[in-house]
Amino acid sequence: MKKHTISISVENKFGALNRIVGLFSARGYNIDSISVGTSEDDTVARVTIVSKGDDDVIEQIIKQLNKLIDVTKVVDLTYESYVERELVLVKVAANRNSRTEIMQISEIFRSKVIDISPRSVTIEATGSEQKVSALVKMLEPFGIKEIARTGRVALKREFEGAV
Amino acid sequence: MSTNELTGAEILVKSLIEENVEYIFGYPGGAVIGVYDAMHDMSHIQHILTRHEQGAVHAAEGYAKATGKVGVVVVTSGPGATNTVTGIADAYMDSVPIVVFTGQVATHLIGNDAFQEADIIGITRSITKHNFLVKNVGELAWTIKAAFHIASTGRPGPVVVDMPKDVMASKTTFVYPKEIKMRGYHPFYFGHMGQINKAVEIINASHKPVLYVGGGVVNSNASNELVNLAKKLNAPVAMTLMGLGAYPGDDELSMGMLGMHGTWYSNKAVDECDCLVAIGSRFDDRVTGNPATFSPNSKKIHIDIDPSAISKNVKVDVPIVGDVRHVLERLTPLVQPLDTKDWLKQIDGWKREHPLRYENGPEIRAQYIIEKIYELTKGEAIVTSDVGQNQMWTAQFYKFKNPRSNITSGGLGTMGFSFPASVGAAFGVKDRPVFSINGDGGIQMNIQELTTAVGNKLPIKIVILDNGYLGMVRQWQDLFYKKRYTHVSLGTNPDFAKIAEAFGAAGFVSDKADDVVPILKKALKINDRPVVIDFRTTEEDNVYPMIPSGGTFAQIMDYPKSVEEIQMAKAHSEAVK
Ligand SMILES: Cc1ncc(C[n+]2csc(CCOP(=O)(O)OP(=O)(O)O)c2C)c(N)n1
Ligand SMILES: [Mg+2]
Numbered sequence: 098m099k100k101h102t103i104s105i106s107v108e109n110k111f112g113a114l115n116r117i118v119g120l121f122s123a124r125g126y127n128i129d130s131i132s133v134g135t136s137e138d139d140t141v142a143r144v145t146i147v148s149k150g151d152d153d154v155i156e157q158i159i160k161q162l163n164k165l166i167d168v169t170k171v172v173d174l175t176y177e178s179y180v181e182r183e184l185v186l187v188k189v190a191a192n193r194n195s196r197t198e199i200m201q202i203s204e205i206f207r208s209k210v211i212d213i214s215p216r217s218v219t220i221e222a223t224g225s226e227q228k229v230s231a232l233v234k235m236l237e238p239f240g241i242k243e244i245a246r247t248g249r250v251a252l253k254r255e256f257e258g259a260v
Numbered sequence: 261m262s263t264n265e266l267t268g269a270e271i272l273v274k275s276l277i278e279e280n281v282e283y284i285f286g287y288p289g290g291a292v293i294g295v296y297d298a299m300h301d302m303s304h305i306q307h308i309l310t311r312h313e314q315g316a317v318h319a320a321e322g323y324a325k326a327t328g329k330v331g332v333v334v335v336t337s338g339p340g341a342t343n344t345v346t347g348i349a350d351a352y353m354d355s356v357p358i359v360v361f362t363g364q365v366a367t368h369l370i371g372n373d374a375f376q377e378a379d380i381i382g383i384t385r386s387i388t389k390h391n392f393l394v395k396n397v398g399e400l401a402w403t404i405k406a407a408f409h410i411a412s413t414g415r416p417g418p419v420v421v422d423m424p425k426d427v428m429a430s431k432t433t434f435v436y437p438k439e440i441k442m443r444g445y446h447p448f449y450f451g452h453m454g455q456i457n458k459a460v461e462i463i464n465a466s467h468k469p470v471l472y473v474g475g476g477v478v479n480s481n482a483s484n485e486l487v488n489l490a491k492k493l494n495a496p497v498a499m500t501l502m503g504l505g506a507y508p509g510d511d512e513l514s515m516g517m518l519g520m521h522g523t524w525y526s527n528k529a530v531d532e533c534d535c536l537v538a539i540g541s542r543f544d545d546r547v548t549g550n551p552a553t554f555s556p557n558s559k560k561i562h563i564d565i566d567p568s569a570i571s572k573n574v575k576v577d578v579p580i581v582g583d584v585r586h587v588l589e590r591l592t593p594l595v596q597p598l599d600t601k602d603w604l605k606q607i608d609g610w611k612r613e614h615p616l617r618y619e620n621g622p623e624i625r626a627q628y629i630i631e632k633i634y635e636l637t638k639g640e641a642i643v644t645s646d647v648g649q650n651q652m653w654t655a656q657f658y659k660f661k662n663p664r665s666n667i668t669s670g671g672l673g674t675m676g677f678s679f680p681a682s683v684g685a686a687f688g689v690k691d692r693p694v695f696s697i698n699g700d701g702g703i704q705m706n707i708q709e710l711t712t713a714v715g716n717k718l719p720i721k722i723v724i725l726d727n728g729y730l731g732m733v734r735q736w737q738d739l740f741y742k743k744r745y746t747h748v749s750l751g752t753n754p755d756f757a758k759i760a761e762a763f764g765a766a767g768f769v770s771d772k773a774d775d776v777v778p779i780l781k782k783a784l785k786i787n788d789r790p791v792v793i794d795f796r797t798t799e800e801d802n803v804y805p806m807i808p809s810g811g812t813f814a815q816i817m818d819y820p821k822s823v824e825e826i827q828m829a830k831a832h833s834e835a836v837k
Contacts (some may be wrong), residue, residue, distance in 0.1 A: 107444075108443075108444060111393065111395070112381060112385075112393070115382070115385065116385060119385050119386055120386070123386040153571065156571065157568060157572060160567045160568035160570075161568050163567070163568075164566070164567075164568055165444070166389070166390040166410060166442060166444050166445045167390075167444055168444050169443045169444040
């Protein structure tokens with residue numbers, strides 16, 4: 098089963114997000130992550146859903162999403178060239194001995210320390226899902242106190258091969 | 261404030277007139293009392309007070325199925341709204357165009373657990389094609405227009421419009437939009453010519469074609485186009501439960517219904533065919549049984565307006581997304597007449613060896629009743645059926661000649677559907693007899709609508725196939741649970757004929773086969789009120805043929821006695837007489 102990143106444009110109005118989420122639960126489709134926000138057009142919200150499924154399940158998901166009246170566009174980015182990012186906040190246990198090492202790891206991942214206390218360090222990282230997961234793995238041995246992840250957001254690339 | 265401003269309630273009534281609505285099926289209450297006030301002097305539209313909101317929705321469905329127009333329901337908030345849920349789910353599964361207007365508490369109370377508040381938008385989200393909460397009166401007219409547009413176009417379906425009390429009381433100028441544009445809704449599909457050409461190639465190369473026809477043909481009013489295709493190809497036609505009537509059931513190319521309780525020969529033909537053209541049907545599990553072994557030797561073509569119906573259950577060779585009528589109009593001129601003489605001969609042999617059959621006796625067989633209703637009405641009546649054995653026997657033995665005559669709950673299988681649906685159908689169609697076939701279980705689920713039918717002098721023939729059991733469940737317990745009958749006996753049934761009389765309808769009762777035709781004839785002469793006919797039928801009778809759920813054609817159970825055995829038994833009993 099492959100992971101698919103599906104980008105959905107939906108009327109930015111009351112209940113529209115519920116229709117999308119409700120469709121996934123009513124039909125037993127899985128959601129790995131979901132992120133929602135307004136788009137360039139403030140009457141349209143962009144929802145990015147990462148879902149796992151066999152090809153025919155994903156095909157059904159896309160068709161069912163297209164059937165929703167409030168949905169204006171559905172793109173399975175998996176078959177396109179696209180850029181994706183996820184933002185994560187990690188609160189790691191830290192003390193005098195470990196703090197420096199944690200901050201070095203954070204630097205290697207080009208992430209930022211945004212809060213610090215005698216017993217913890219909070220790091221903000223963005224990047225692909227893999228990068229974020231790798232960072233979290235590296236921090237695990239220190240003791241992770243809390244994590245908040247936004248889930249993936251993604252856009253189609255404008256030019257093939259652009260950075 | 262200009263004088264030509266109208267309240268939301270008045271706008272609703274005016275908009276319904278703009279939509280050429282003839283009937284509102286409804287039930288008032290606190291949240292819609294203003295709306296009902298606006299209906300006080302309403303012209304053009306008749307409000308039909310049902311006796312339960314579920315009855316109102318099924319009536320709207322029956323009206324919509326019989327006429328092709330949008331059925332309209334108005335109910336109050338809270339319990340009024342929740343009582344519509346089964347009907348809405350039913351309309352969703354069977355693609356029936358209805359618009360249900362629900363009252364709602366005032367906007368400032370929404371979310372406060374106010375008196376008679378229910379989140380009907382949340383509740384019906386997954387059982388509507390779309391739903392709307394009207395947040396201010398300025399968007400009301402547009403919303404009503406959109407609701408009718410969505411309900412009636414593309415793959416039709418139910419739409420709910422939730423109307424808070426304060427919105428319906430506030431005022432604005434009324435302009436009914438002429439046209440409506442929604443950037444996320446583009447329901448008109450014209451089949452892709454490239455796909456149509458691929459289908460033509462497969463059809464032209466076939467020797468043993470079958471047309472597998474569903475309710476989509478009825479919804480797109482494509483019966484004539486279907487007949488043209490079948491006649492040009494000389495291809496036999498198998499119909500789903502919802503497709504019955506799409507092709508004339510008495511035509512020689514008709515094989516009747518297919519699927520779990522379909523005819524032996526239609527299932528055999530589908531099993532053996534080399535080309536299966538699915539037209540407005542959706543490879544439902546009641547048709548396919550095990551999808552992996554369904555019609556194993558055929559190339560499959562699937563014509564449907566709903567892209568999500570394609571390849572959902574069975575992979576097909578050529579999908580054509582489009583309105584059935586448009587696609588058939590383009591496909592038929594391109595196909596060649598096929599030489600199907602041998603194929604049709606083979607099917608005729610199967611029809612002779614494995615017909616639908618039963619043995620009539622002094623006891624009334626349900627099959628006999630349906631057959632006689634068919635003969636007396638020449639297949640031209642509108643017949644609603646309920647769910648259970650009565651539904652299957654109606655589907656098998658009433659050979660529907662016309663589309664929009666077979667009205668039944670296919671997808672959801674809603675007991676209690678038949679009778680209120682017949683009420684709606686009787687309002688929609690006045691020039692043909694309307695029969696409502698029921699089980700003794702199902703009739704008790706919406707029997708209150710007798711008041712509605714009597715009050716409006718609807719001459720519906722309400723036939724109860726009274727076997728004293730929840731017959732279809734009993735049949736499954738008989739066949740698959742070692743005859744351990746568990747809570748399926750309806751031994752304490754009321755006297756339905758007396759109930760009828762108490763409501764002001766005519767009532768008949770009999771348990772003798774010889775009475776069936778005379779009673780039906782008497783009933784057909786009664787034109788000023790409904791007639792309830794309680795036919796006490798054979799108690800433990802099973803519907804055959806039957807392919808067990810999820811099974812294959814090889815597992816089909818035909819009627820236990822052969823044609824010859826039945827003939828011999830008949831000859832014997834006549835000799836004894
Ligand atoms: C609302 C509802 N409840 C339960 C069922 C399950 N069910 C399907 S058929 C059936 C028996 C129906 O009995 P009856 O109305 O007497 O019809 P018969 O099968 O005897 O013709 C039942 C209980 C259903 N389809 N709908
Ligand atoms: Mg019964």
